[in-house]
Amino acid sequence: MNYLLPAAAALALTATSALAQEVVRMGTEGAYPPYNFINDANEVDGYDIDIGNEVCARAELTCEWVTNDWDSIIPNLVSGNYDTIVAGMSITDERDEVIDFSVPYFPADPSAYASMGEVDVASAVIAAQTGTIQASHVAETGATLVEFATPDEAVAAVRNGEVDAVFADKAFLQPIVDEDADLSFLGEDVVLGDGMGIGMRESDAELKEKIDAALTAMKEDGKMAELLAKWFPEVDPNF
Numbered sequence: 001m002n003y004l005l006p007a008a009a010a011l012a013l014t015a016t017s018a019l020a021q022e023v024v025r026m027g028t029e030g031a032y033p034p035y036n037f038i039n040d041a042n043e044v045d046g047y048d049i050d051i052g053n054e055v056c057a058r059a060e061l062t063c064e065w066v067t068n069d070w071d072s073i074i075p076n077l078v079s080g081n082y083d084t085i086v087a088g089m090s091i092t093d094e095r096d097e098v099i100d101f102s103v104p105y106f107p108a109d110p111s112a113y114a115s116m117g118e119v120d121v122a123s124a125v126i127a128a129q130t131g132t133i134q135a136s137h138v139a140e141t142g143a144t145l146v147e148f149a150t151p152d153e154a155v156a157a158v159r160n161g162e163v164d165a166v167f168a169d170k171a172f173l174q175p176i177v178d179e180d181a182d183l184s185f186l187g188e189d190v191v192l193g194d195g196m197g198i199g200m201r202e203s204d205a206e207l208k209e210k211i212d213a214a215l216t217a218m219k220e221d222g223k224m225a226e227l228l229a230k231w232f233p234e235v236d237p238n239f
Helices: 047-058 070-078 133-141 151-159 170-179 205-221 223-231
Strands: 024-028 036-038 063-067 110-115 125-129 144-148 165-169 184-191
Touching: 024 047, 024 070, 036 047, 047 063, 047 205, 047 223, 110 133, 110 151, 110 170, 125 133, 125 151, 133 144, 133 165, 144 151, 151 165, 151 170, 165 170, 170 184, 205 223
Parallel strands: 024 063, 125 144, 125 165
Antiparallel strands: 110 165, 110 184
């Protein structure tokens, strides 16, 4: 997922080091499958969770998961409510001005439009999750943007006729389109961002070093490819 922090929301970074604490708190949304979601056992699950758990094991960190609504996920990292964001977050220049990112653990993910009929996305009313790079992209196209707090609400707006189409990560939309004969993809995929990374406070340089080393080792020894094959079999692991 692809949160954009408005300039007015940029907060002062906390000076507390995550590694000075006994537990590194891993922040995620828990509402964006297959990246992250709450499973039937009421536990966080998904590709992000598998990545985060493997990083913690390799970096010898004691970690716990914390869920947070998407629209405040960066401000609450900065203010110290947790120490990382592992939530399908795309690396962008705007975000990088406020927080640091690890090396990517997922390639730049295609976004897609889905609707219940043929529409001209350049002039249509398009739903997107608030504060995402998808929402920003729609606004830049000249289409009418309607933002929703969650991606599920954006999809529901298409189904109930409130908007013409939804624009979101294709990996999120794919199973929804596959299961709903009334929904279909429109036009070409759109690639946004520079891949997905783990977000951290800029003051946590030591934590970033440990996380980068773990992710790099996971890519080199094939563990990242194994997790990609589990959750995203169509994704090329050699990104």
